[in-house]
Amino acid sequence: MTTDWQFEVPIAGSKHLPPDARYMEALSSQGYGFEAAIADLVDNSIDAGAKDVVIHFLRDGDRLVSLLIVDDGKGMDEAGLDVAMTVGGRRDYGSQALGMFGTGLKSASLSHAGSVTVVSKVRATRAAAPAGRRWTMERAVTGFQCDIVDPDYAQQLIDRYYDCPIVWQGTIVRWDQVKNFPRTGGGQTDRYLHRTINKLGLHLGLHLHRFLARDDFNITIAVEDVSTGVEYMNFGVQPLDPFAYPVTGHPEYAREFVATMPSLGPVTLSAHIWPPKSNIDEFKAVGTVIDRQGFYFYRNNRLVQAGGWNNFRQPEQHLSLARVAVDLPDAVASSEVFRLTVKKDGVDTSPEFATALESAVDAEGRPFTQYVADADMTYRTARKRTATTRKPVIPPGKGFETSVREAIEDELPLLPGEEPIAVRWQKIDNSTFFEVDRESRTIVLNHHYRAAILGGRRGGLNDAPVLKSLMYLLLHQIFEKEYSGSREKDNLQLWQSVLVAAARAELNRVADHD
Known part of the structure; x- marks a missing residue:
């Protein structure tokens, strides 16, 4: 193997190669x-x-x-x-x-x-x-x-x-x-x-x-x-400002931090902490709690990335309240630090950005890493407060919409190490609307009533989120006990009768409409 290496590739001319029409x-x-x-x-x-x-x-x-x-x-x-x-x-x-x-x-x-x-x-x-x-x-x-x-x-x-x-x-x-x-x-x-x-x-x-x-x-x-x-x-179309919370989740925020990059100069980070358990569209407009935390990059006032930590850290549930607004500098078009995707639905950042975040500070010298810790603690404190006032539950699992699972996990403390409660449609006797399968920890819904419940919409694994949420709230305690007492058995019969009557009424409405 020769030790010679040419750092510049020699050129012997050029040739015009237009793109194929494909x-x-x-x-x-x-x-x-x-x-x-x-x-x-x-x-x-x-x-x-x-x-x-x-x-x-x-x-x-x-x-x-x-x-x-x-x-x-x-x-x-x-x-x-x-x-x-x-x-x-x-x-x-x-x-x-x-x-x-x-x-x-x-x-x-x-x-x-x-x-x-x-x-x-x-x-x-x-x-x-x-x-x-x-x-x-x-x-x-x-x-x-x-x-x-x-x-x-x-x-x-x-x-x-x-x-x-x-x-x-x-x-x-x-x-x-x-x-x-x-x-x-x-x-x-x-x-x-x-x-x-x-x-x-x-x-x-x-x-x-x-x-x-x-x-x-x-x-x-x-x-x-x-x-x-x-x-x-x-x-x-109405504006949905991802930073329009009614009241801050932490009294010391929003705060501005400055991250300085050698190749680009200072970039301002406007750090916010949302209040816990917010249900407004401005908070929920972006995906899951994992998707919506992190950086919100703007270019010329247009949001080009909504959430994500860009290799600064891994997303996690405890940071779901953290959002950072970043207005990209005018020089971004020629910058290697921030690179916009052609579709304007994301920003690729170089390692220089993540390094600058580690040393970013606000006007009082507070590090950006402290902001991350404060957002984490705000979420954990709210969870502890909930844990002291509400009984822990078995979490929902397969068959529930992701947003429903997240809402339940936000509102209720979870029993550790428990297999989640699943929900599925299945053919069962038409005199019953649901069955409780303790062994497989599943709520079984009667497939006969599915089309009427969905109103003609196409079904899927996570369909009928309102019905499934209500069934979870009614039945989750059944799975948390080894057996049902006489009062619970009476409640189950009551719910069964009312829900069968309601489902049959829904079927009749569909038939009359057709």
Whole structure:
């Protein structure tokens, strides 16, 4: 083996290697979640100076046909639209812009739709012609062929949204052949819209809460039936500030700490401790207690990561009240310390950040590590207080929604070393609604009544969370004793009779509706 080593690789020229058209398939396979994809498009609206953004689901009877994002921003002319529709199109991003990579519109859209049409109009006169372009996956992968939208249709689409919100200028992004739209009727569309719009509203309300808190910016989600023209759902997205607790969980917080990194300089950490046992949406909008603790990174007032400790430490239940707001410095675009994901749903940090956290202090010299300890102690103190006033219980296990298990564990002390109580659906005699299986420590629910209880919704392992929670609260003490006394047996018979009557009434309601 030779000991010679060249630290610089010698070059003998260069060669132009453009991407294959199949690159568009890779671009649309980046794992964009539906809510993150819509948020990326709303970012473009904000960058365009929009005051109003409308997210419009269009349906024809029981079939969803299109999704449009409409804004009253400054719009784009033909040349600007060509740049916007070019993969990695070069344009100047302002220092406060939310866009970075030039791929969001295309990758976010084609991750979820077979085609994306963009029609835009700049401020001139009402008669000024709009510009329109369309990408379809079929034509994109055969040679990057972007369609030019017929000018008459482009004007027709602008006119459709004139004054709602477009007046003189604006942009419309239209998705067709949306991949996760229901393909069958039978009420699937209504259930899909209810579930999707609720999740979308929470996501936008959280990640764009600083913009939504302003008086001059609004996001509206609406549903219209194109066959009748009836718009039967229309509501504004509300801001969900992850730091909007009614009262602090610790009297000495919030506090600001400064972490200094040699390659980037000082970064301010705004450390907060939530009050224990909070049930408000601002606290619960992010995943589980493990997911929602840690750093909340903002770039230009847009939340780009909600929770996570970025290799500083491992998440744990005792830190569920700890949240730290970090406004990334302007130099982040060229920094190696913080690297944003293309989808703007996370921040990768270098070891330099974790090292700086160990020596971060506030104005009084208090270390950031003390904040972590204080958040831990706040949670433990609340748990001890609960433990002295409420009896320990066997925890819930399989069949219960994660959020339900967490709520019970937050509210009640747990018996150590006990096998959790499971719940499952099973065929049993229709004269009973439930059975208690002590040996397997399981609450068995009668499968005969499942469809009626779910109201036609698709079942799953953790379905019917309200019913299962109530059954746990009724029955958990049965598993904590070796046998049931006469009073408990009488209660079991009482609950059985009432629940069977209620379940049969629910079945009759479903039959009458059909």
